[in-house]
Amino acid sequence: MIAREGRLGLQFDVYSYDYPAMSDNGTLNTLWSQAMVAGFVAAGVKRAVISPGSRSTPLALAILRQSGLICEVTVDERSAAFFALGIAKASRRPVLLLATSGTAPANWLPAVIEAGQAGVPLILISADRPPELQDCGANQTVDQINLFGSHVRACHKLGVPDAGFDPAYLHRLAARVCEQASWPHPGPVHINQPFREPLIPAENMPACAPLAPIHLHQPLLWPSAEAIQDVAQAIAGQPGVIVCGQLPEMPQFPQALSALAAQLACPILAEPLSNLRFGRHGQVHMAVRYNTWLGDAASARKFEPEWVLRFGTYPVTRNLQNFIAGAPVQIVVEPWPSWSDPAQRITHLLRADPTAFCSALAAALPQPCPAGWQGVFVEQEANARPAELVEHIPVILDQLPENHAVFVGNSLAIRQLDTHSGCGNKVLHFYGNRGASGIDGNISTAMGIATEHGQVLALLGDLTTQHDIGGLALAQGRDVVIVTVNNGGGGIFDLLPQAALPEFEKGWRTPQQINFEHAALCFGLSYARAENAEALRHALAEAIRLGGPHLIELT
Secondary structure: OHHHHHHHHHHHHHOOOOOOOOOOHHHHHHHHHHHHHHHHHHOOOOEEEEOOOOOOHHHHHHHHHOOOOEEEEOOOHHHHHHHHHHHHHHHOOOEEEEEOOOOOHHHHHHHHHHHHHHOOOEEEEEEEOOHHHOOOOOOOOOOOOOOOHHHOOEEEEOOOOOOOOOHHHHHHHHHHHHHHHHOOOOOEEEEEEEOOOOOOOOOOOOOOOOOOOOOOOOOOOOOOHHHHHHHHHHHOOOOEEEEEOOOOOOOOHHHHHHHHHHHHOOOEEEOHHHOOOEOOOOOOOEEOOHHHHOOOHHHHHHHOOOEEEEEOOOOOOHHHHHHHHOOOEEEEEOOOOOOOOOOOOOOEEEOOOHHHHHHHHHHOOOOOOOOOHHHHHHHHHHHOOOOOOOOHHHHHHHHOOOOEEEEEOOOHHHHHHHHHOOOEOOOEEEEOOOOOOOOOOHHHHHHHHHHHHOEEEEEEEHHHHHHOHHHHHHOOOOEEEEEEEOOOOOHHHHHOHHHHOOOHHHHHHOOOOOOHHHHHHHOOOEEEEEOOHHHHHHHHHHHHHHOOEEEEEEO
């Protein structure tokens, strides 16, 4: 024991203060946790979200007392996970998420699945009971190893803190976890950390001093000259389109993509979550009303592309999916090690940074599309008129100030935004949970985006709002406006074959009786009801002027 204690003392000389003697597990747990959390901060982590619990106390104390780390405390673990997801989605940085043992971390699963599918970096730390309390009926003890299965990039099963531990191991473990969560495919990483009691040190201990930074640099994937020539030859002189689904914001990408479209003389069919419809990169080649004119199959067949160059996730709407499915050349540019081809049509897959690819292909001067090809799309866009205008979409986008963030829910909301948003020079930032496309956790995710971005408007359906009603507890002190479109249940099912079933109303449409005014007031949000576009315009203007949290119910 003397030798082990001596080695421990030498190892902790890395800090600027003396540690107390480790006479109890509480002290050991604290030192271990401080070393791990300091390692995360040194590797670039800025934010943490914790849910209260007993077994997680050592790590919670270390997080709360660590300088350079901003911590949010959220009671509901499920909401906390989506909240952390929103922060990480907006910042593109790993966020720490801590919960105690038992069923607590199991509540993270929906958000973990979304993070894994959408490529959002999260660091999940579940506290656990020690080995001697496993499989013996101990309270609040479940098997937490590999709890998230294939939905995480890595899982680290740690042992209980060891009195002879080297803090440098925990520092570098934290850095390794940060990299696993960030590259080559961003996503969640799980650490399971057991602790023995006592969980609190016998004496008060000072906070951990900051460590020197641990620098992590990931490579930029440049396409090879051979790959660029291959693509250039495959599309040379043929009519084609560029399609952009959901993409993380990349500052130089819009300009590089616009320059490539100009070189190719082709349209860009850009979904809202591509973040290409709004901004100052120019809209000359942008097609955003395709859902209207592609709805006419006979009309769509007049300009079938020979090639499709695709960035980001697969298209949301069936019209666009069907339009691109028949192209014999299908080129996907994807820097992450994921396979995005549900139609089974890929002919060329390039692992490359999208901006670098656009610049390289434009520099290769590929032969453009036939004369008049781009003009066909310009004409279709100019003449596009939806059969039924969803008025609230343009009203919302017109009212938002420059640089405002927009979170859009799934099901009907994202499709309505796709069809009716239009485009413009005002800079707006669009987000959504399109990894697994669930309606769970949407409010909490929007609150996380507001925490990082400053202001957010969330456009949600009534069932989506009800599903995450507890997320309203996160609204206090944030500039967030939730617009809930109350169309009497699952409006998306009106467009699906289930609508013809005799059980449709009960089993799919599921109209609810929730009073959104009461829900808003319960959680301290101001409330307004709007029955038409003009009332919505007024309510939005007032909410944005006042700041703070608001819920507007659109009926």
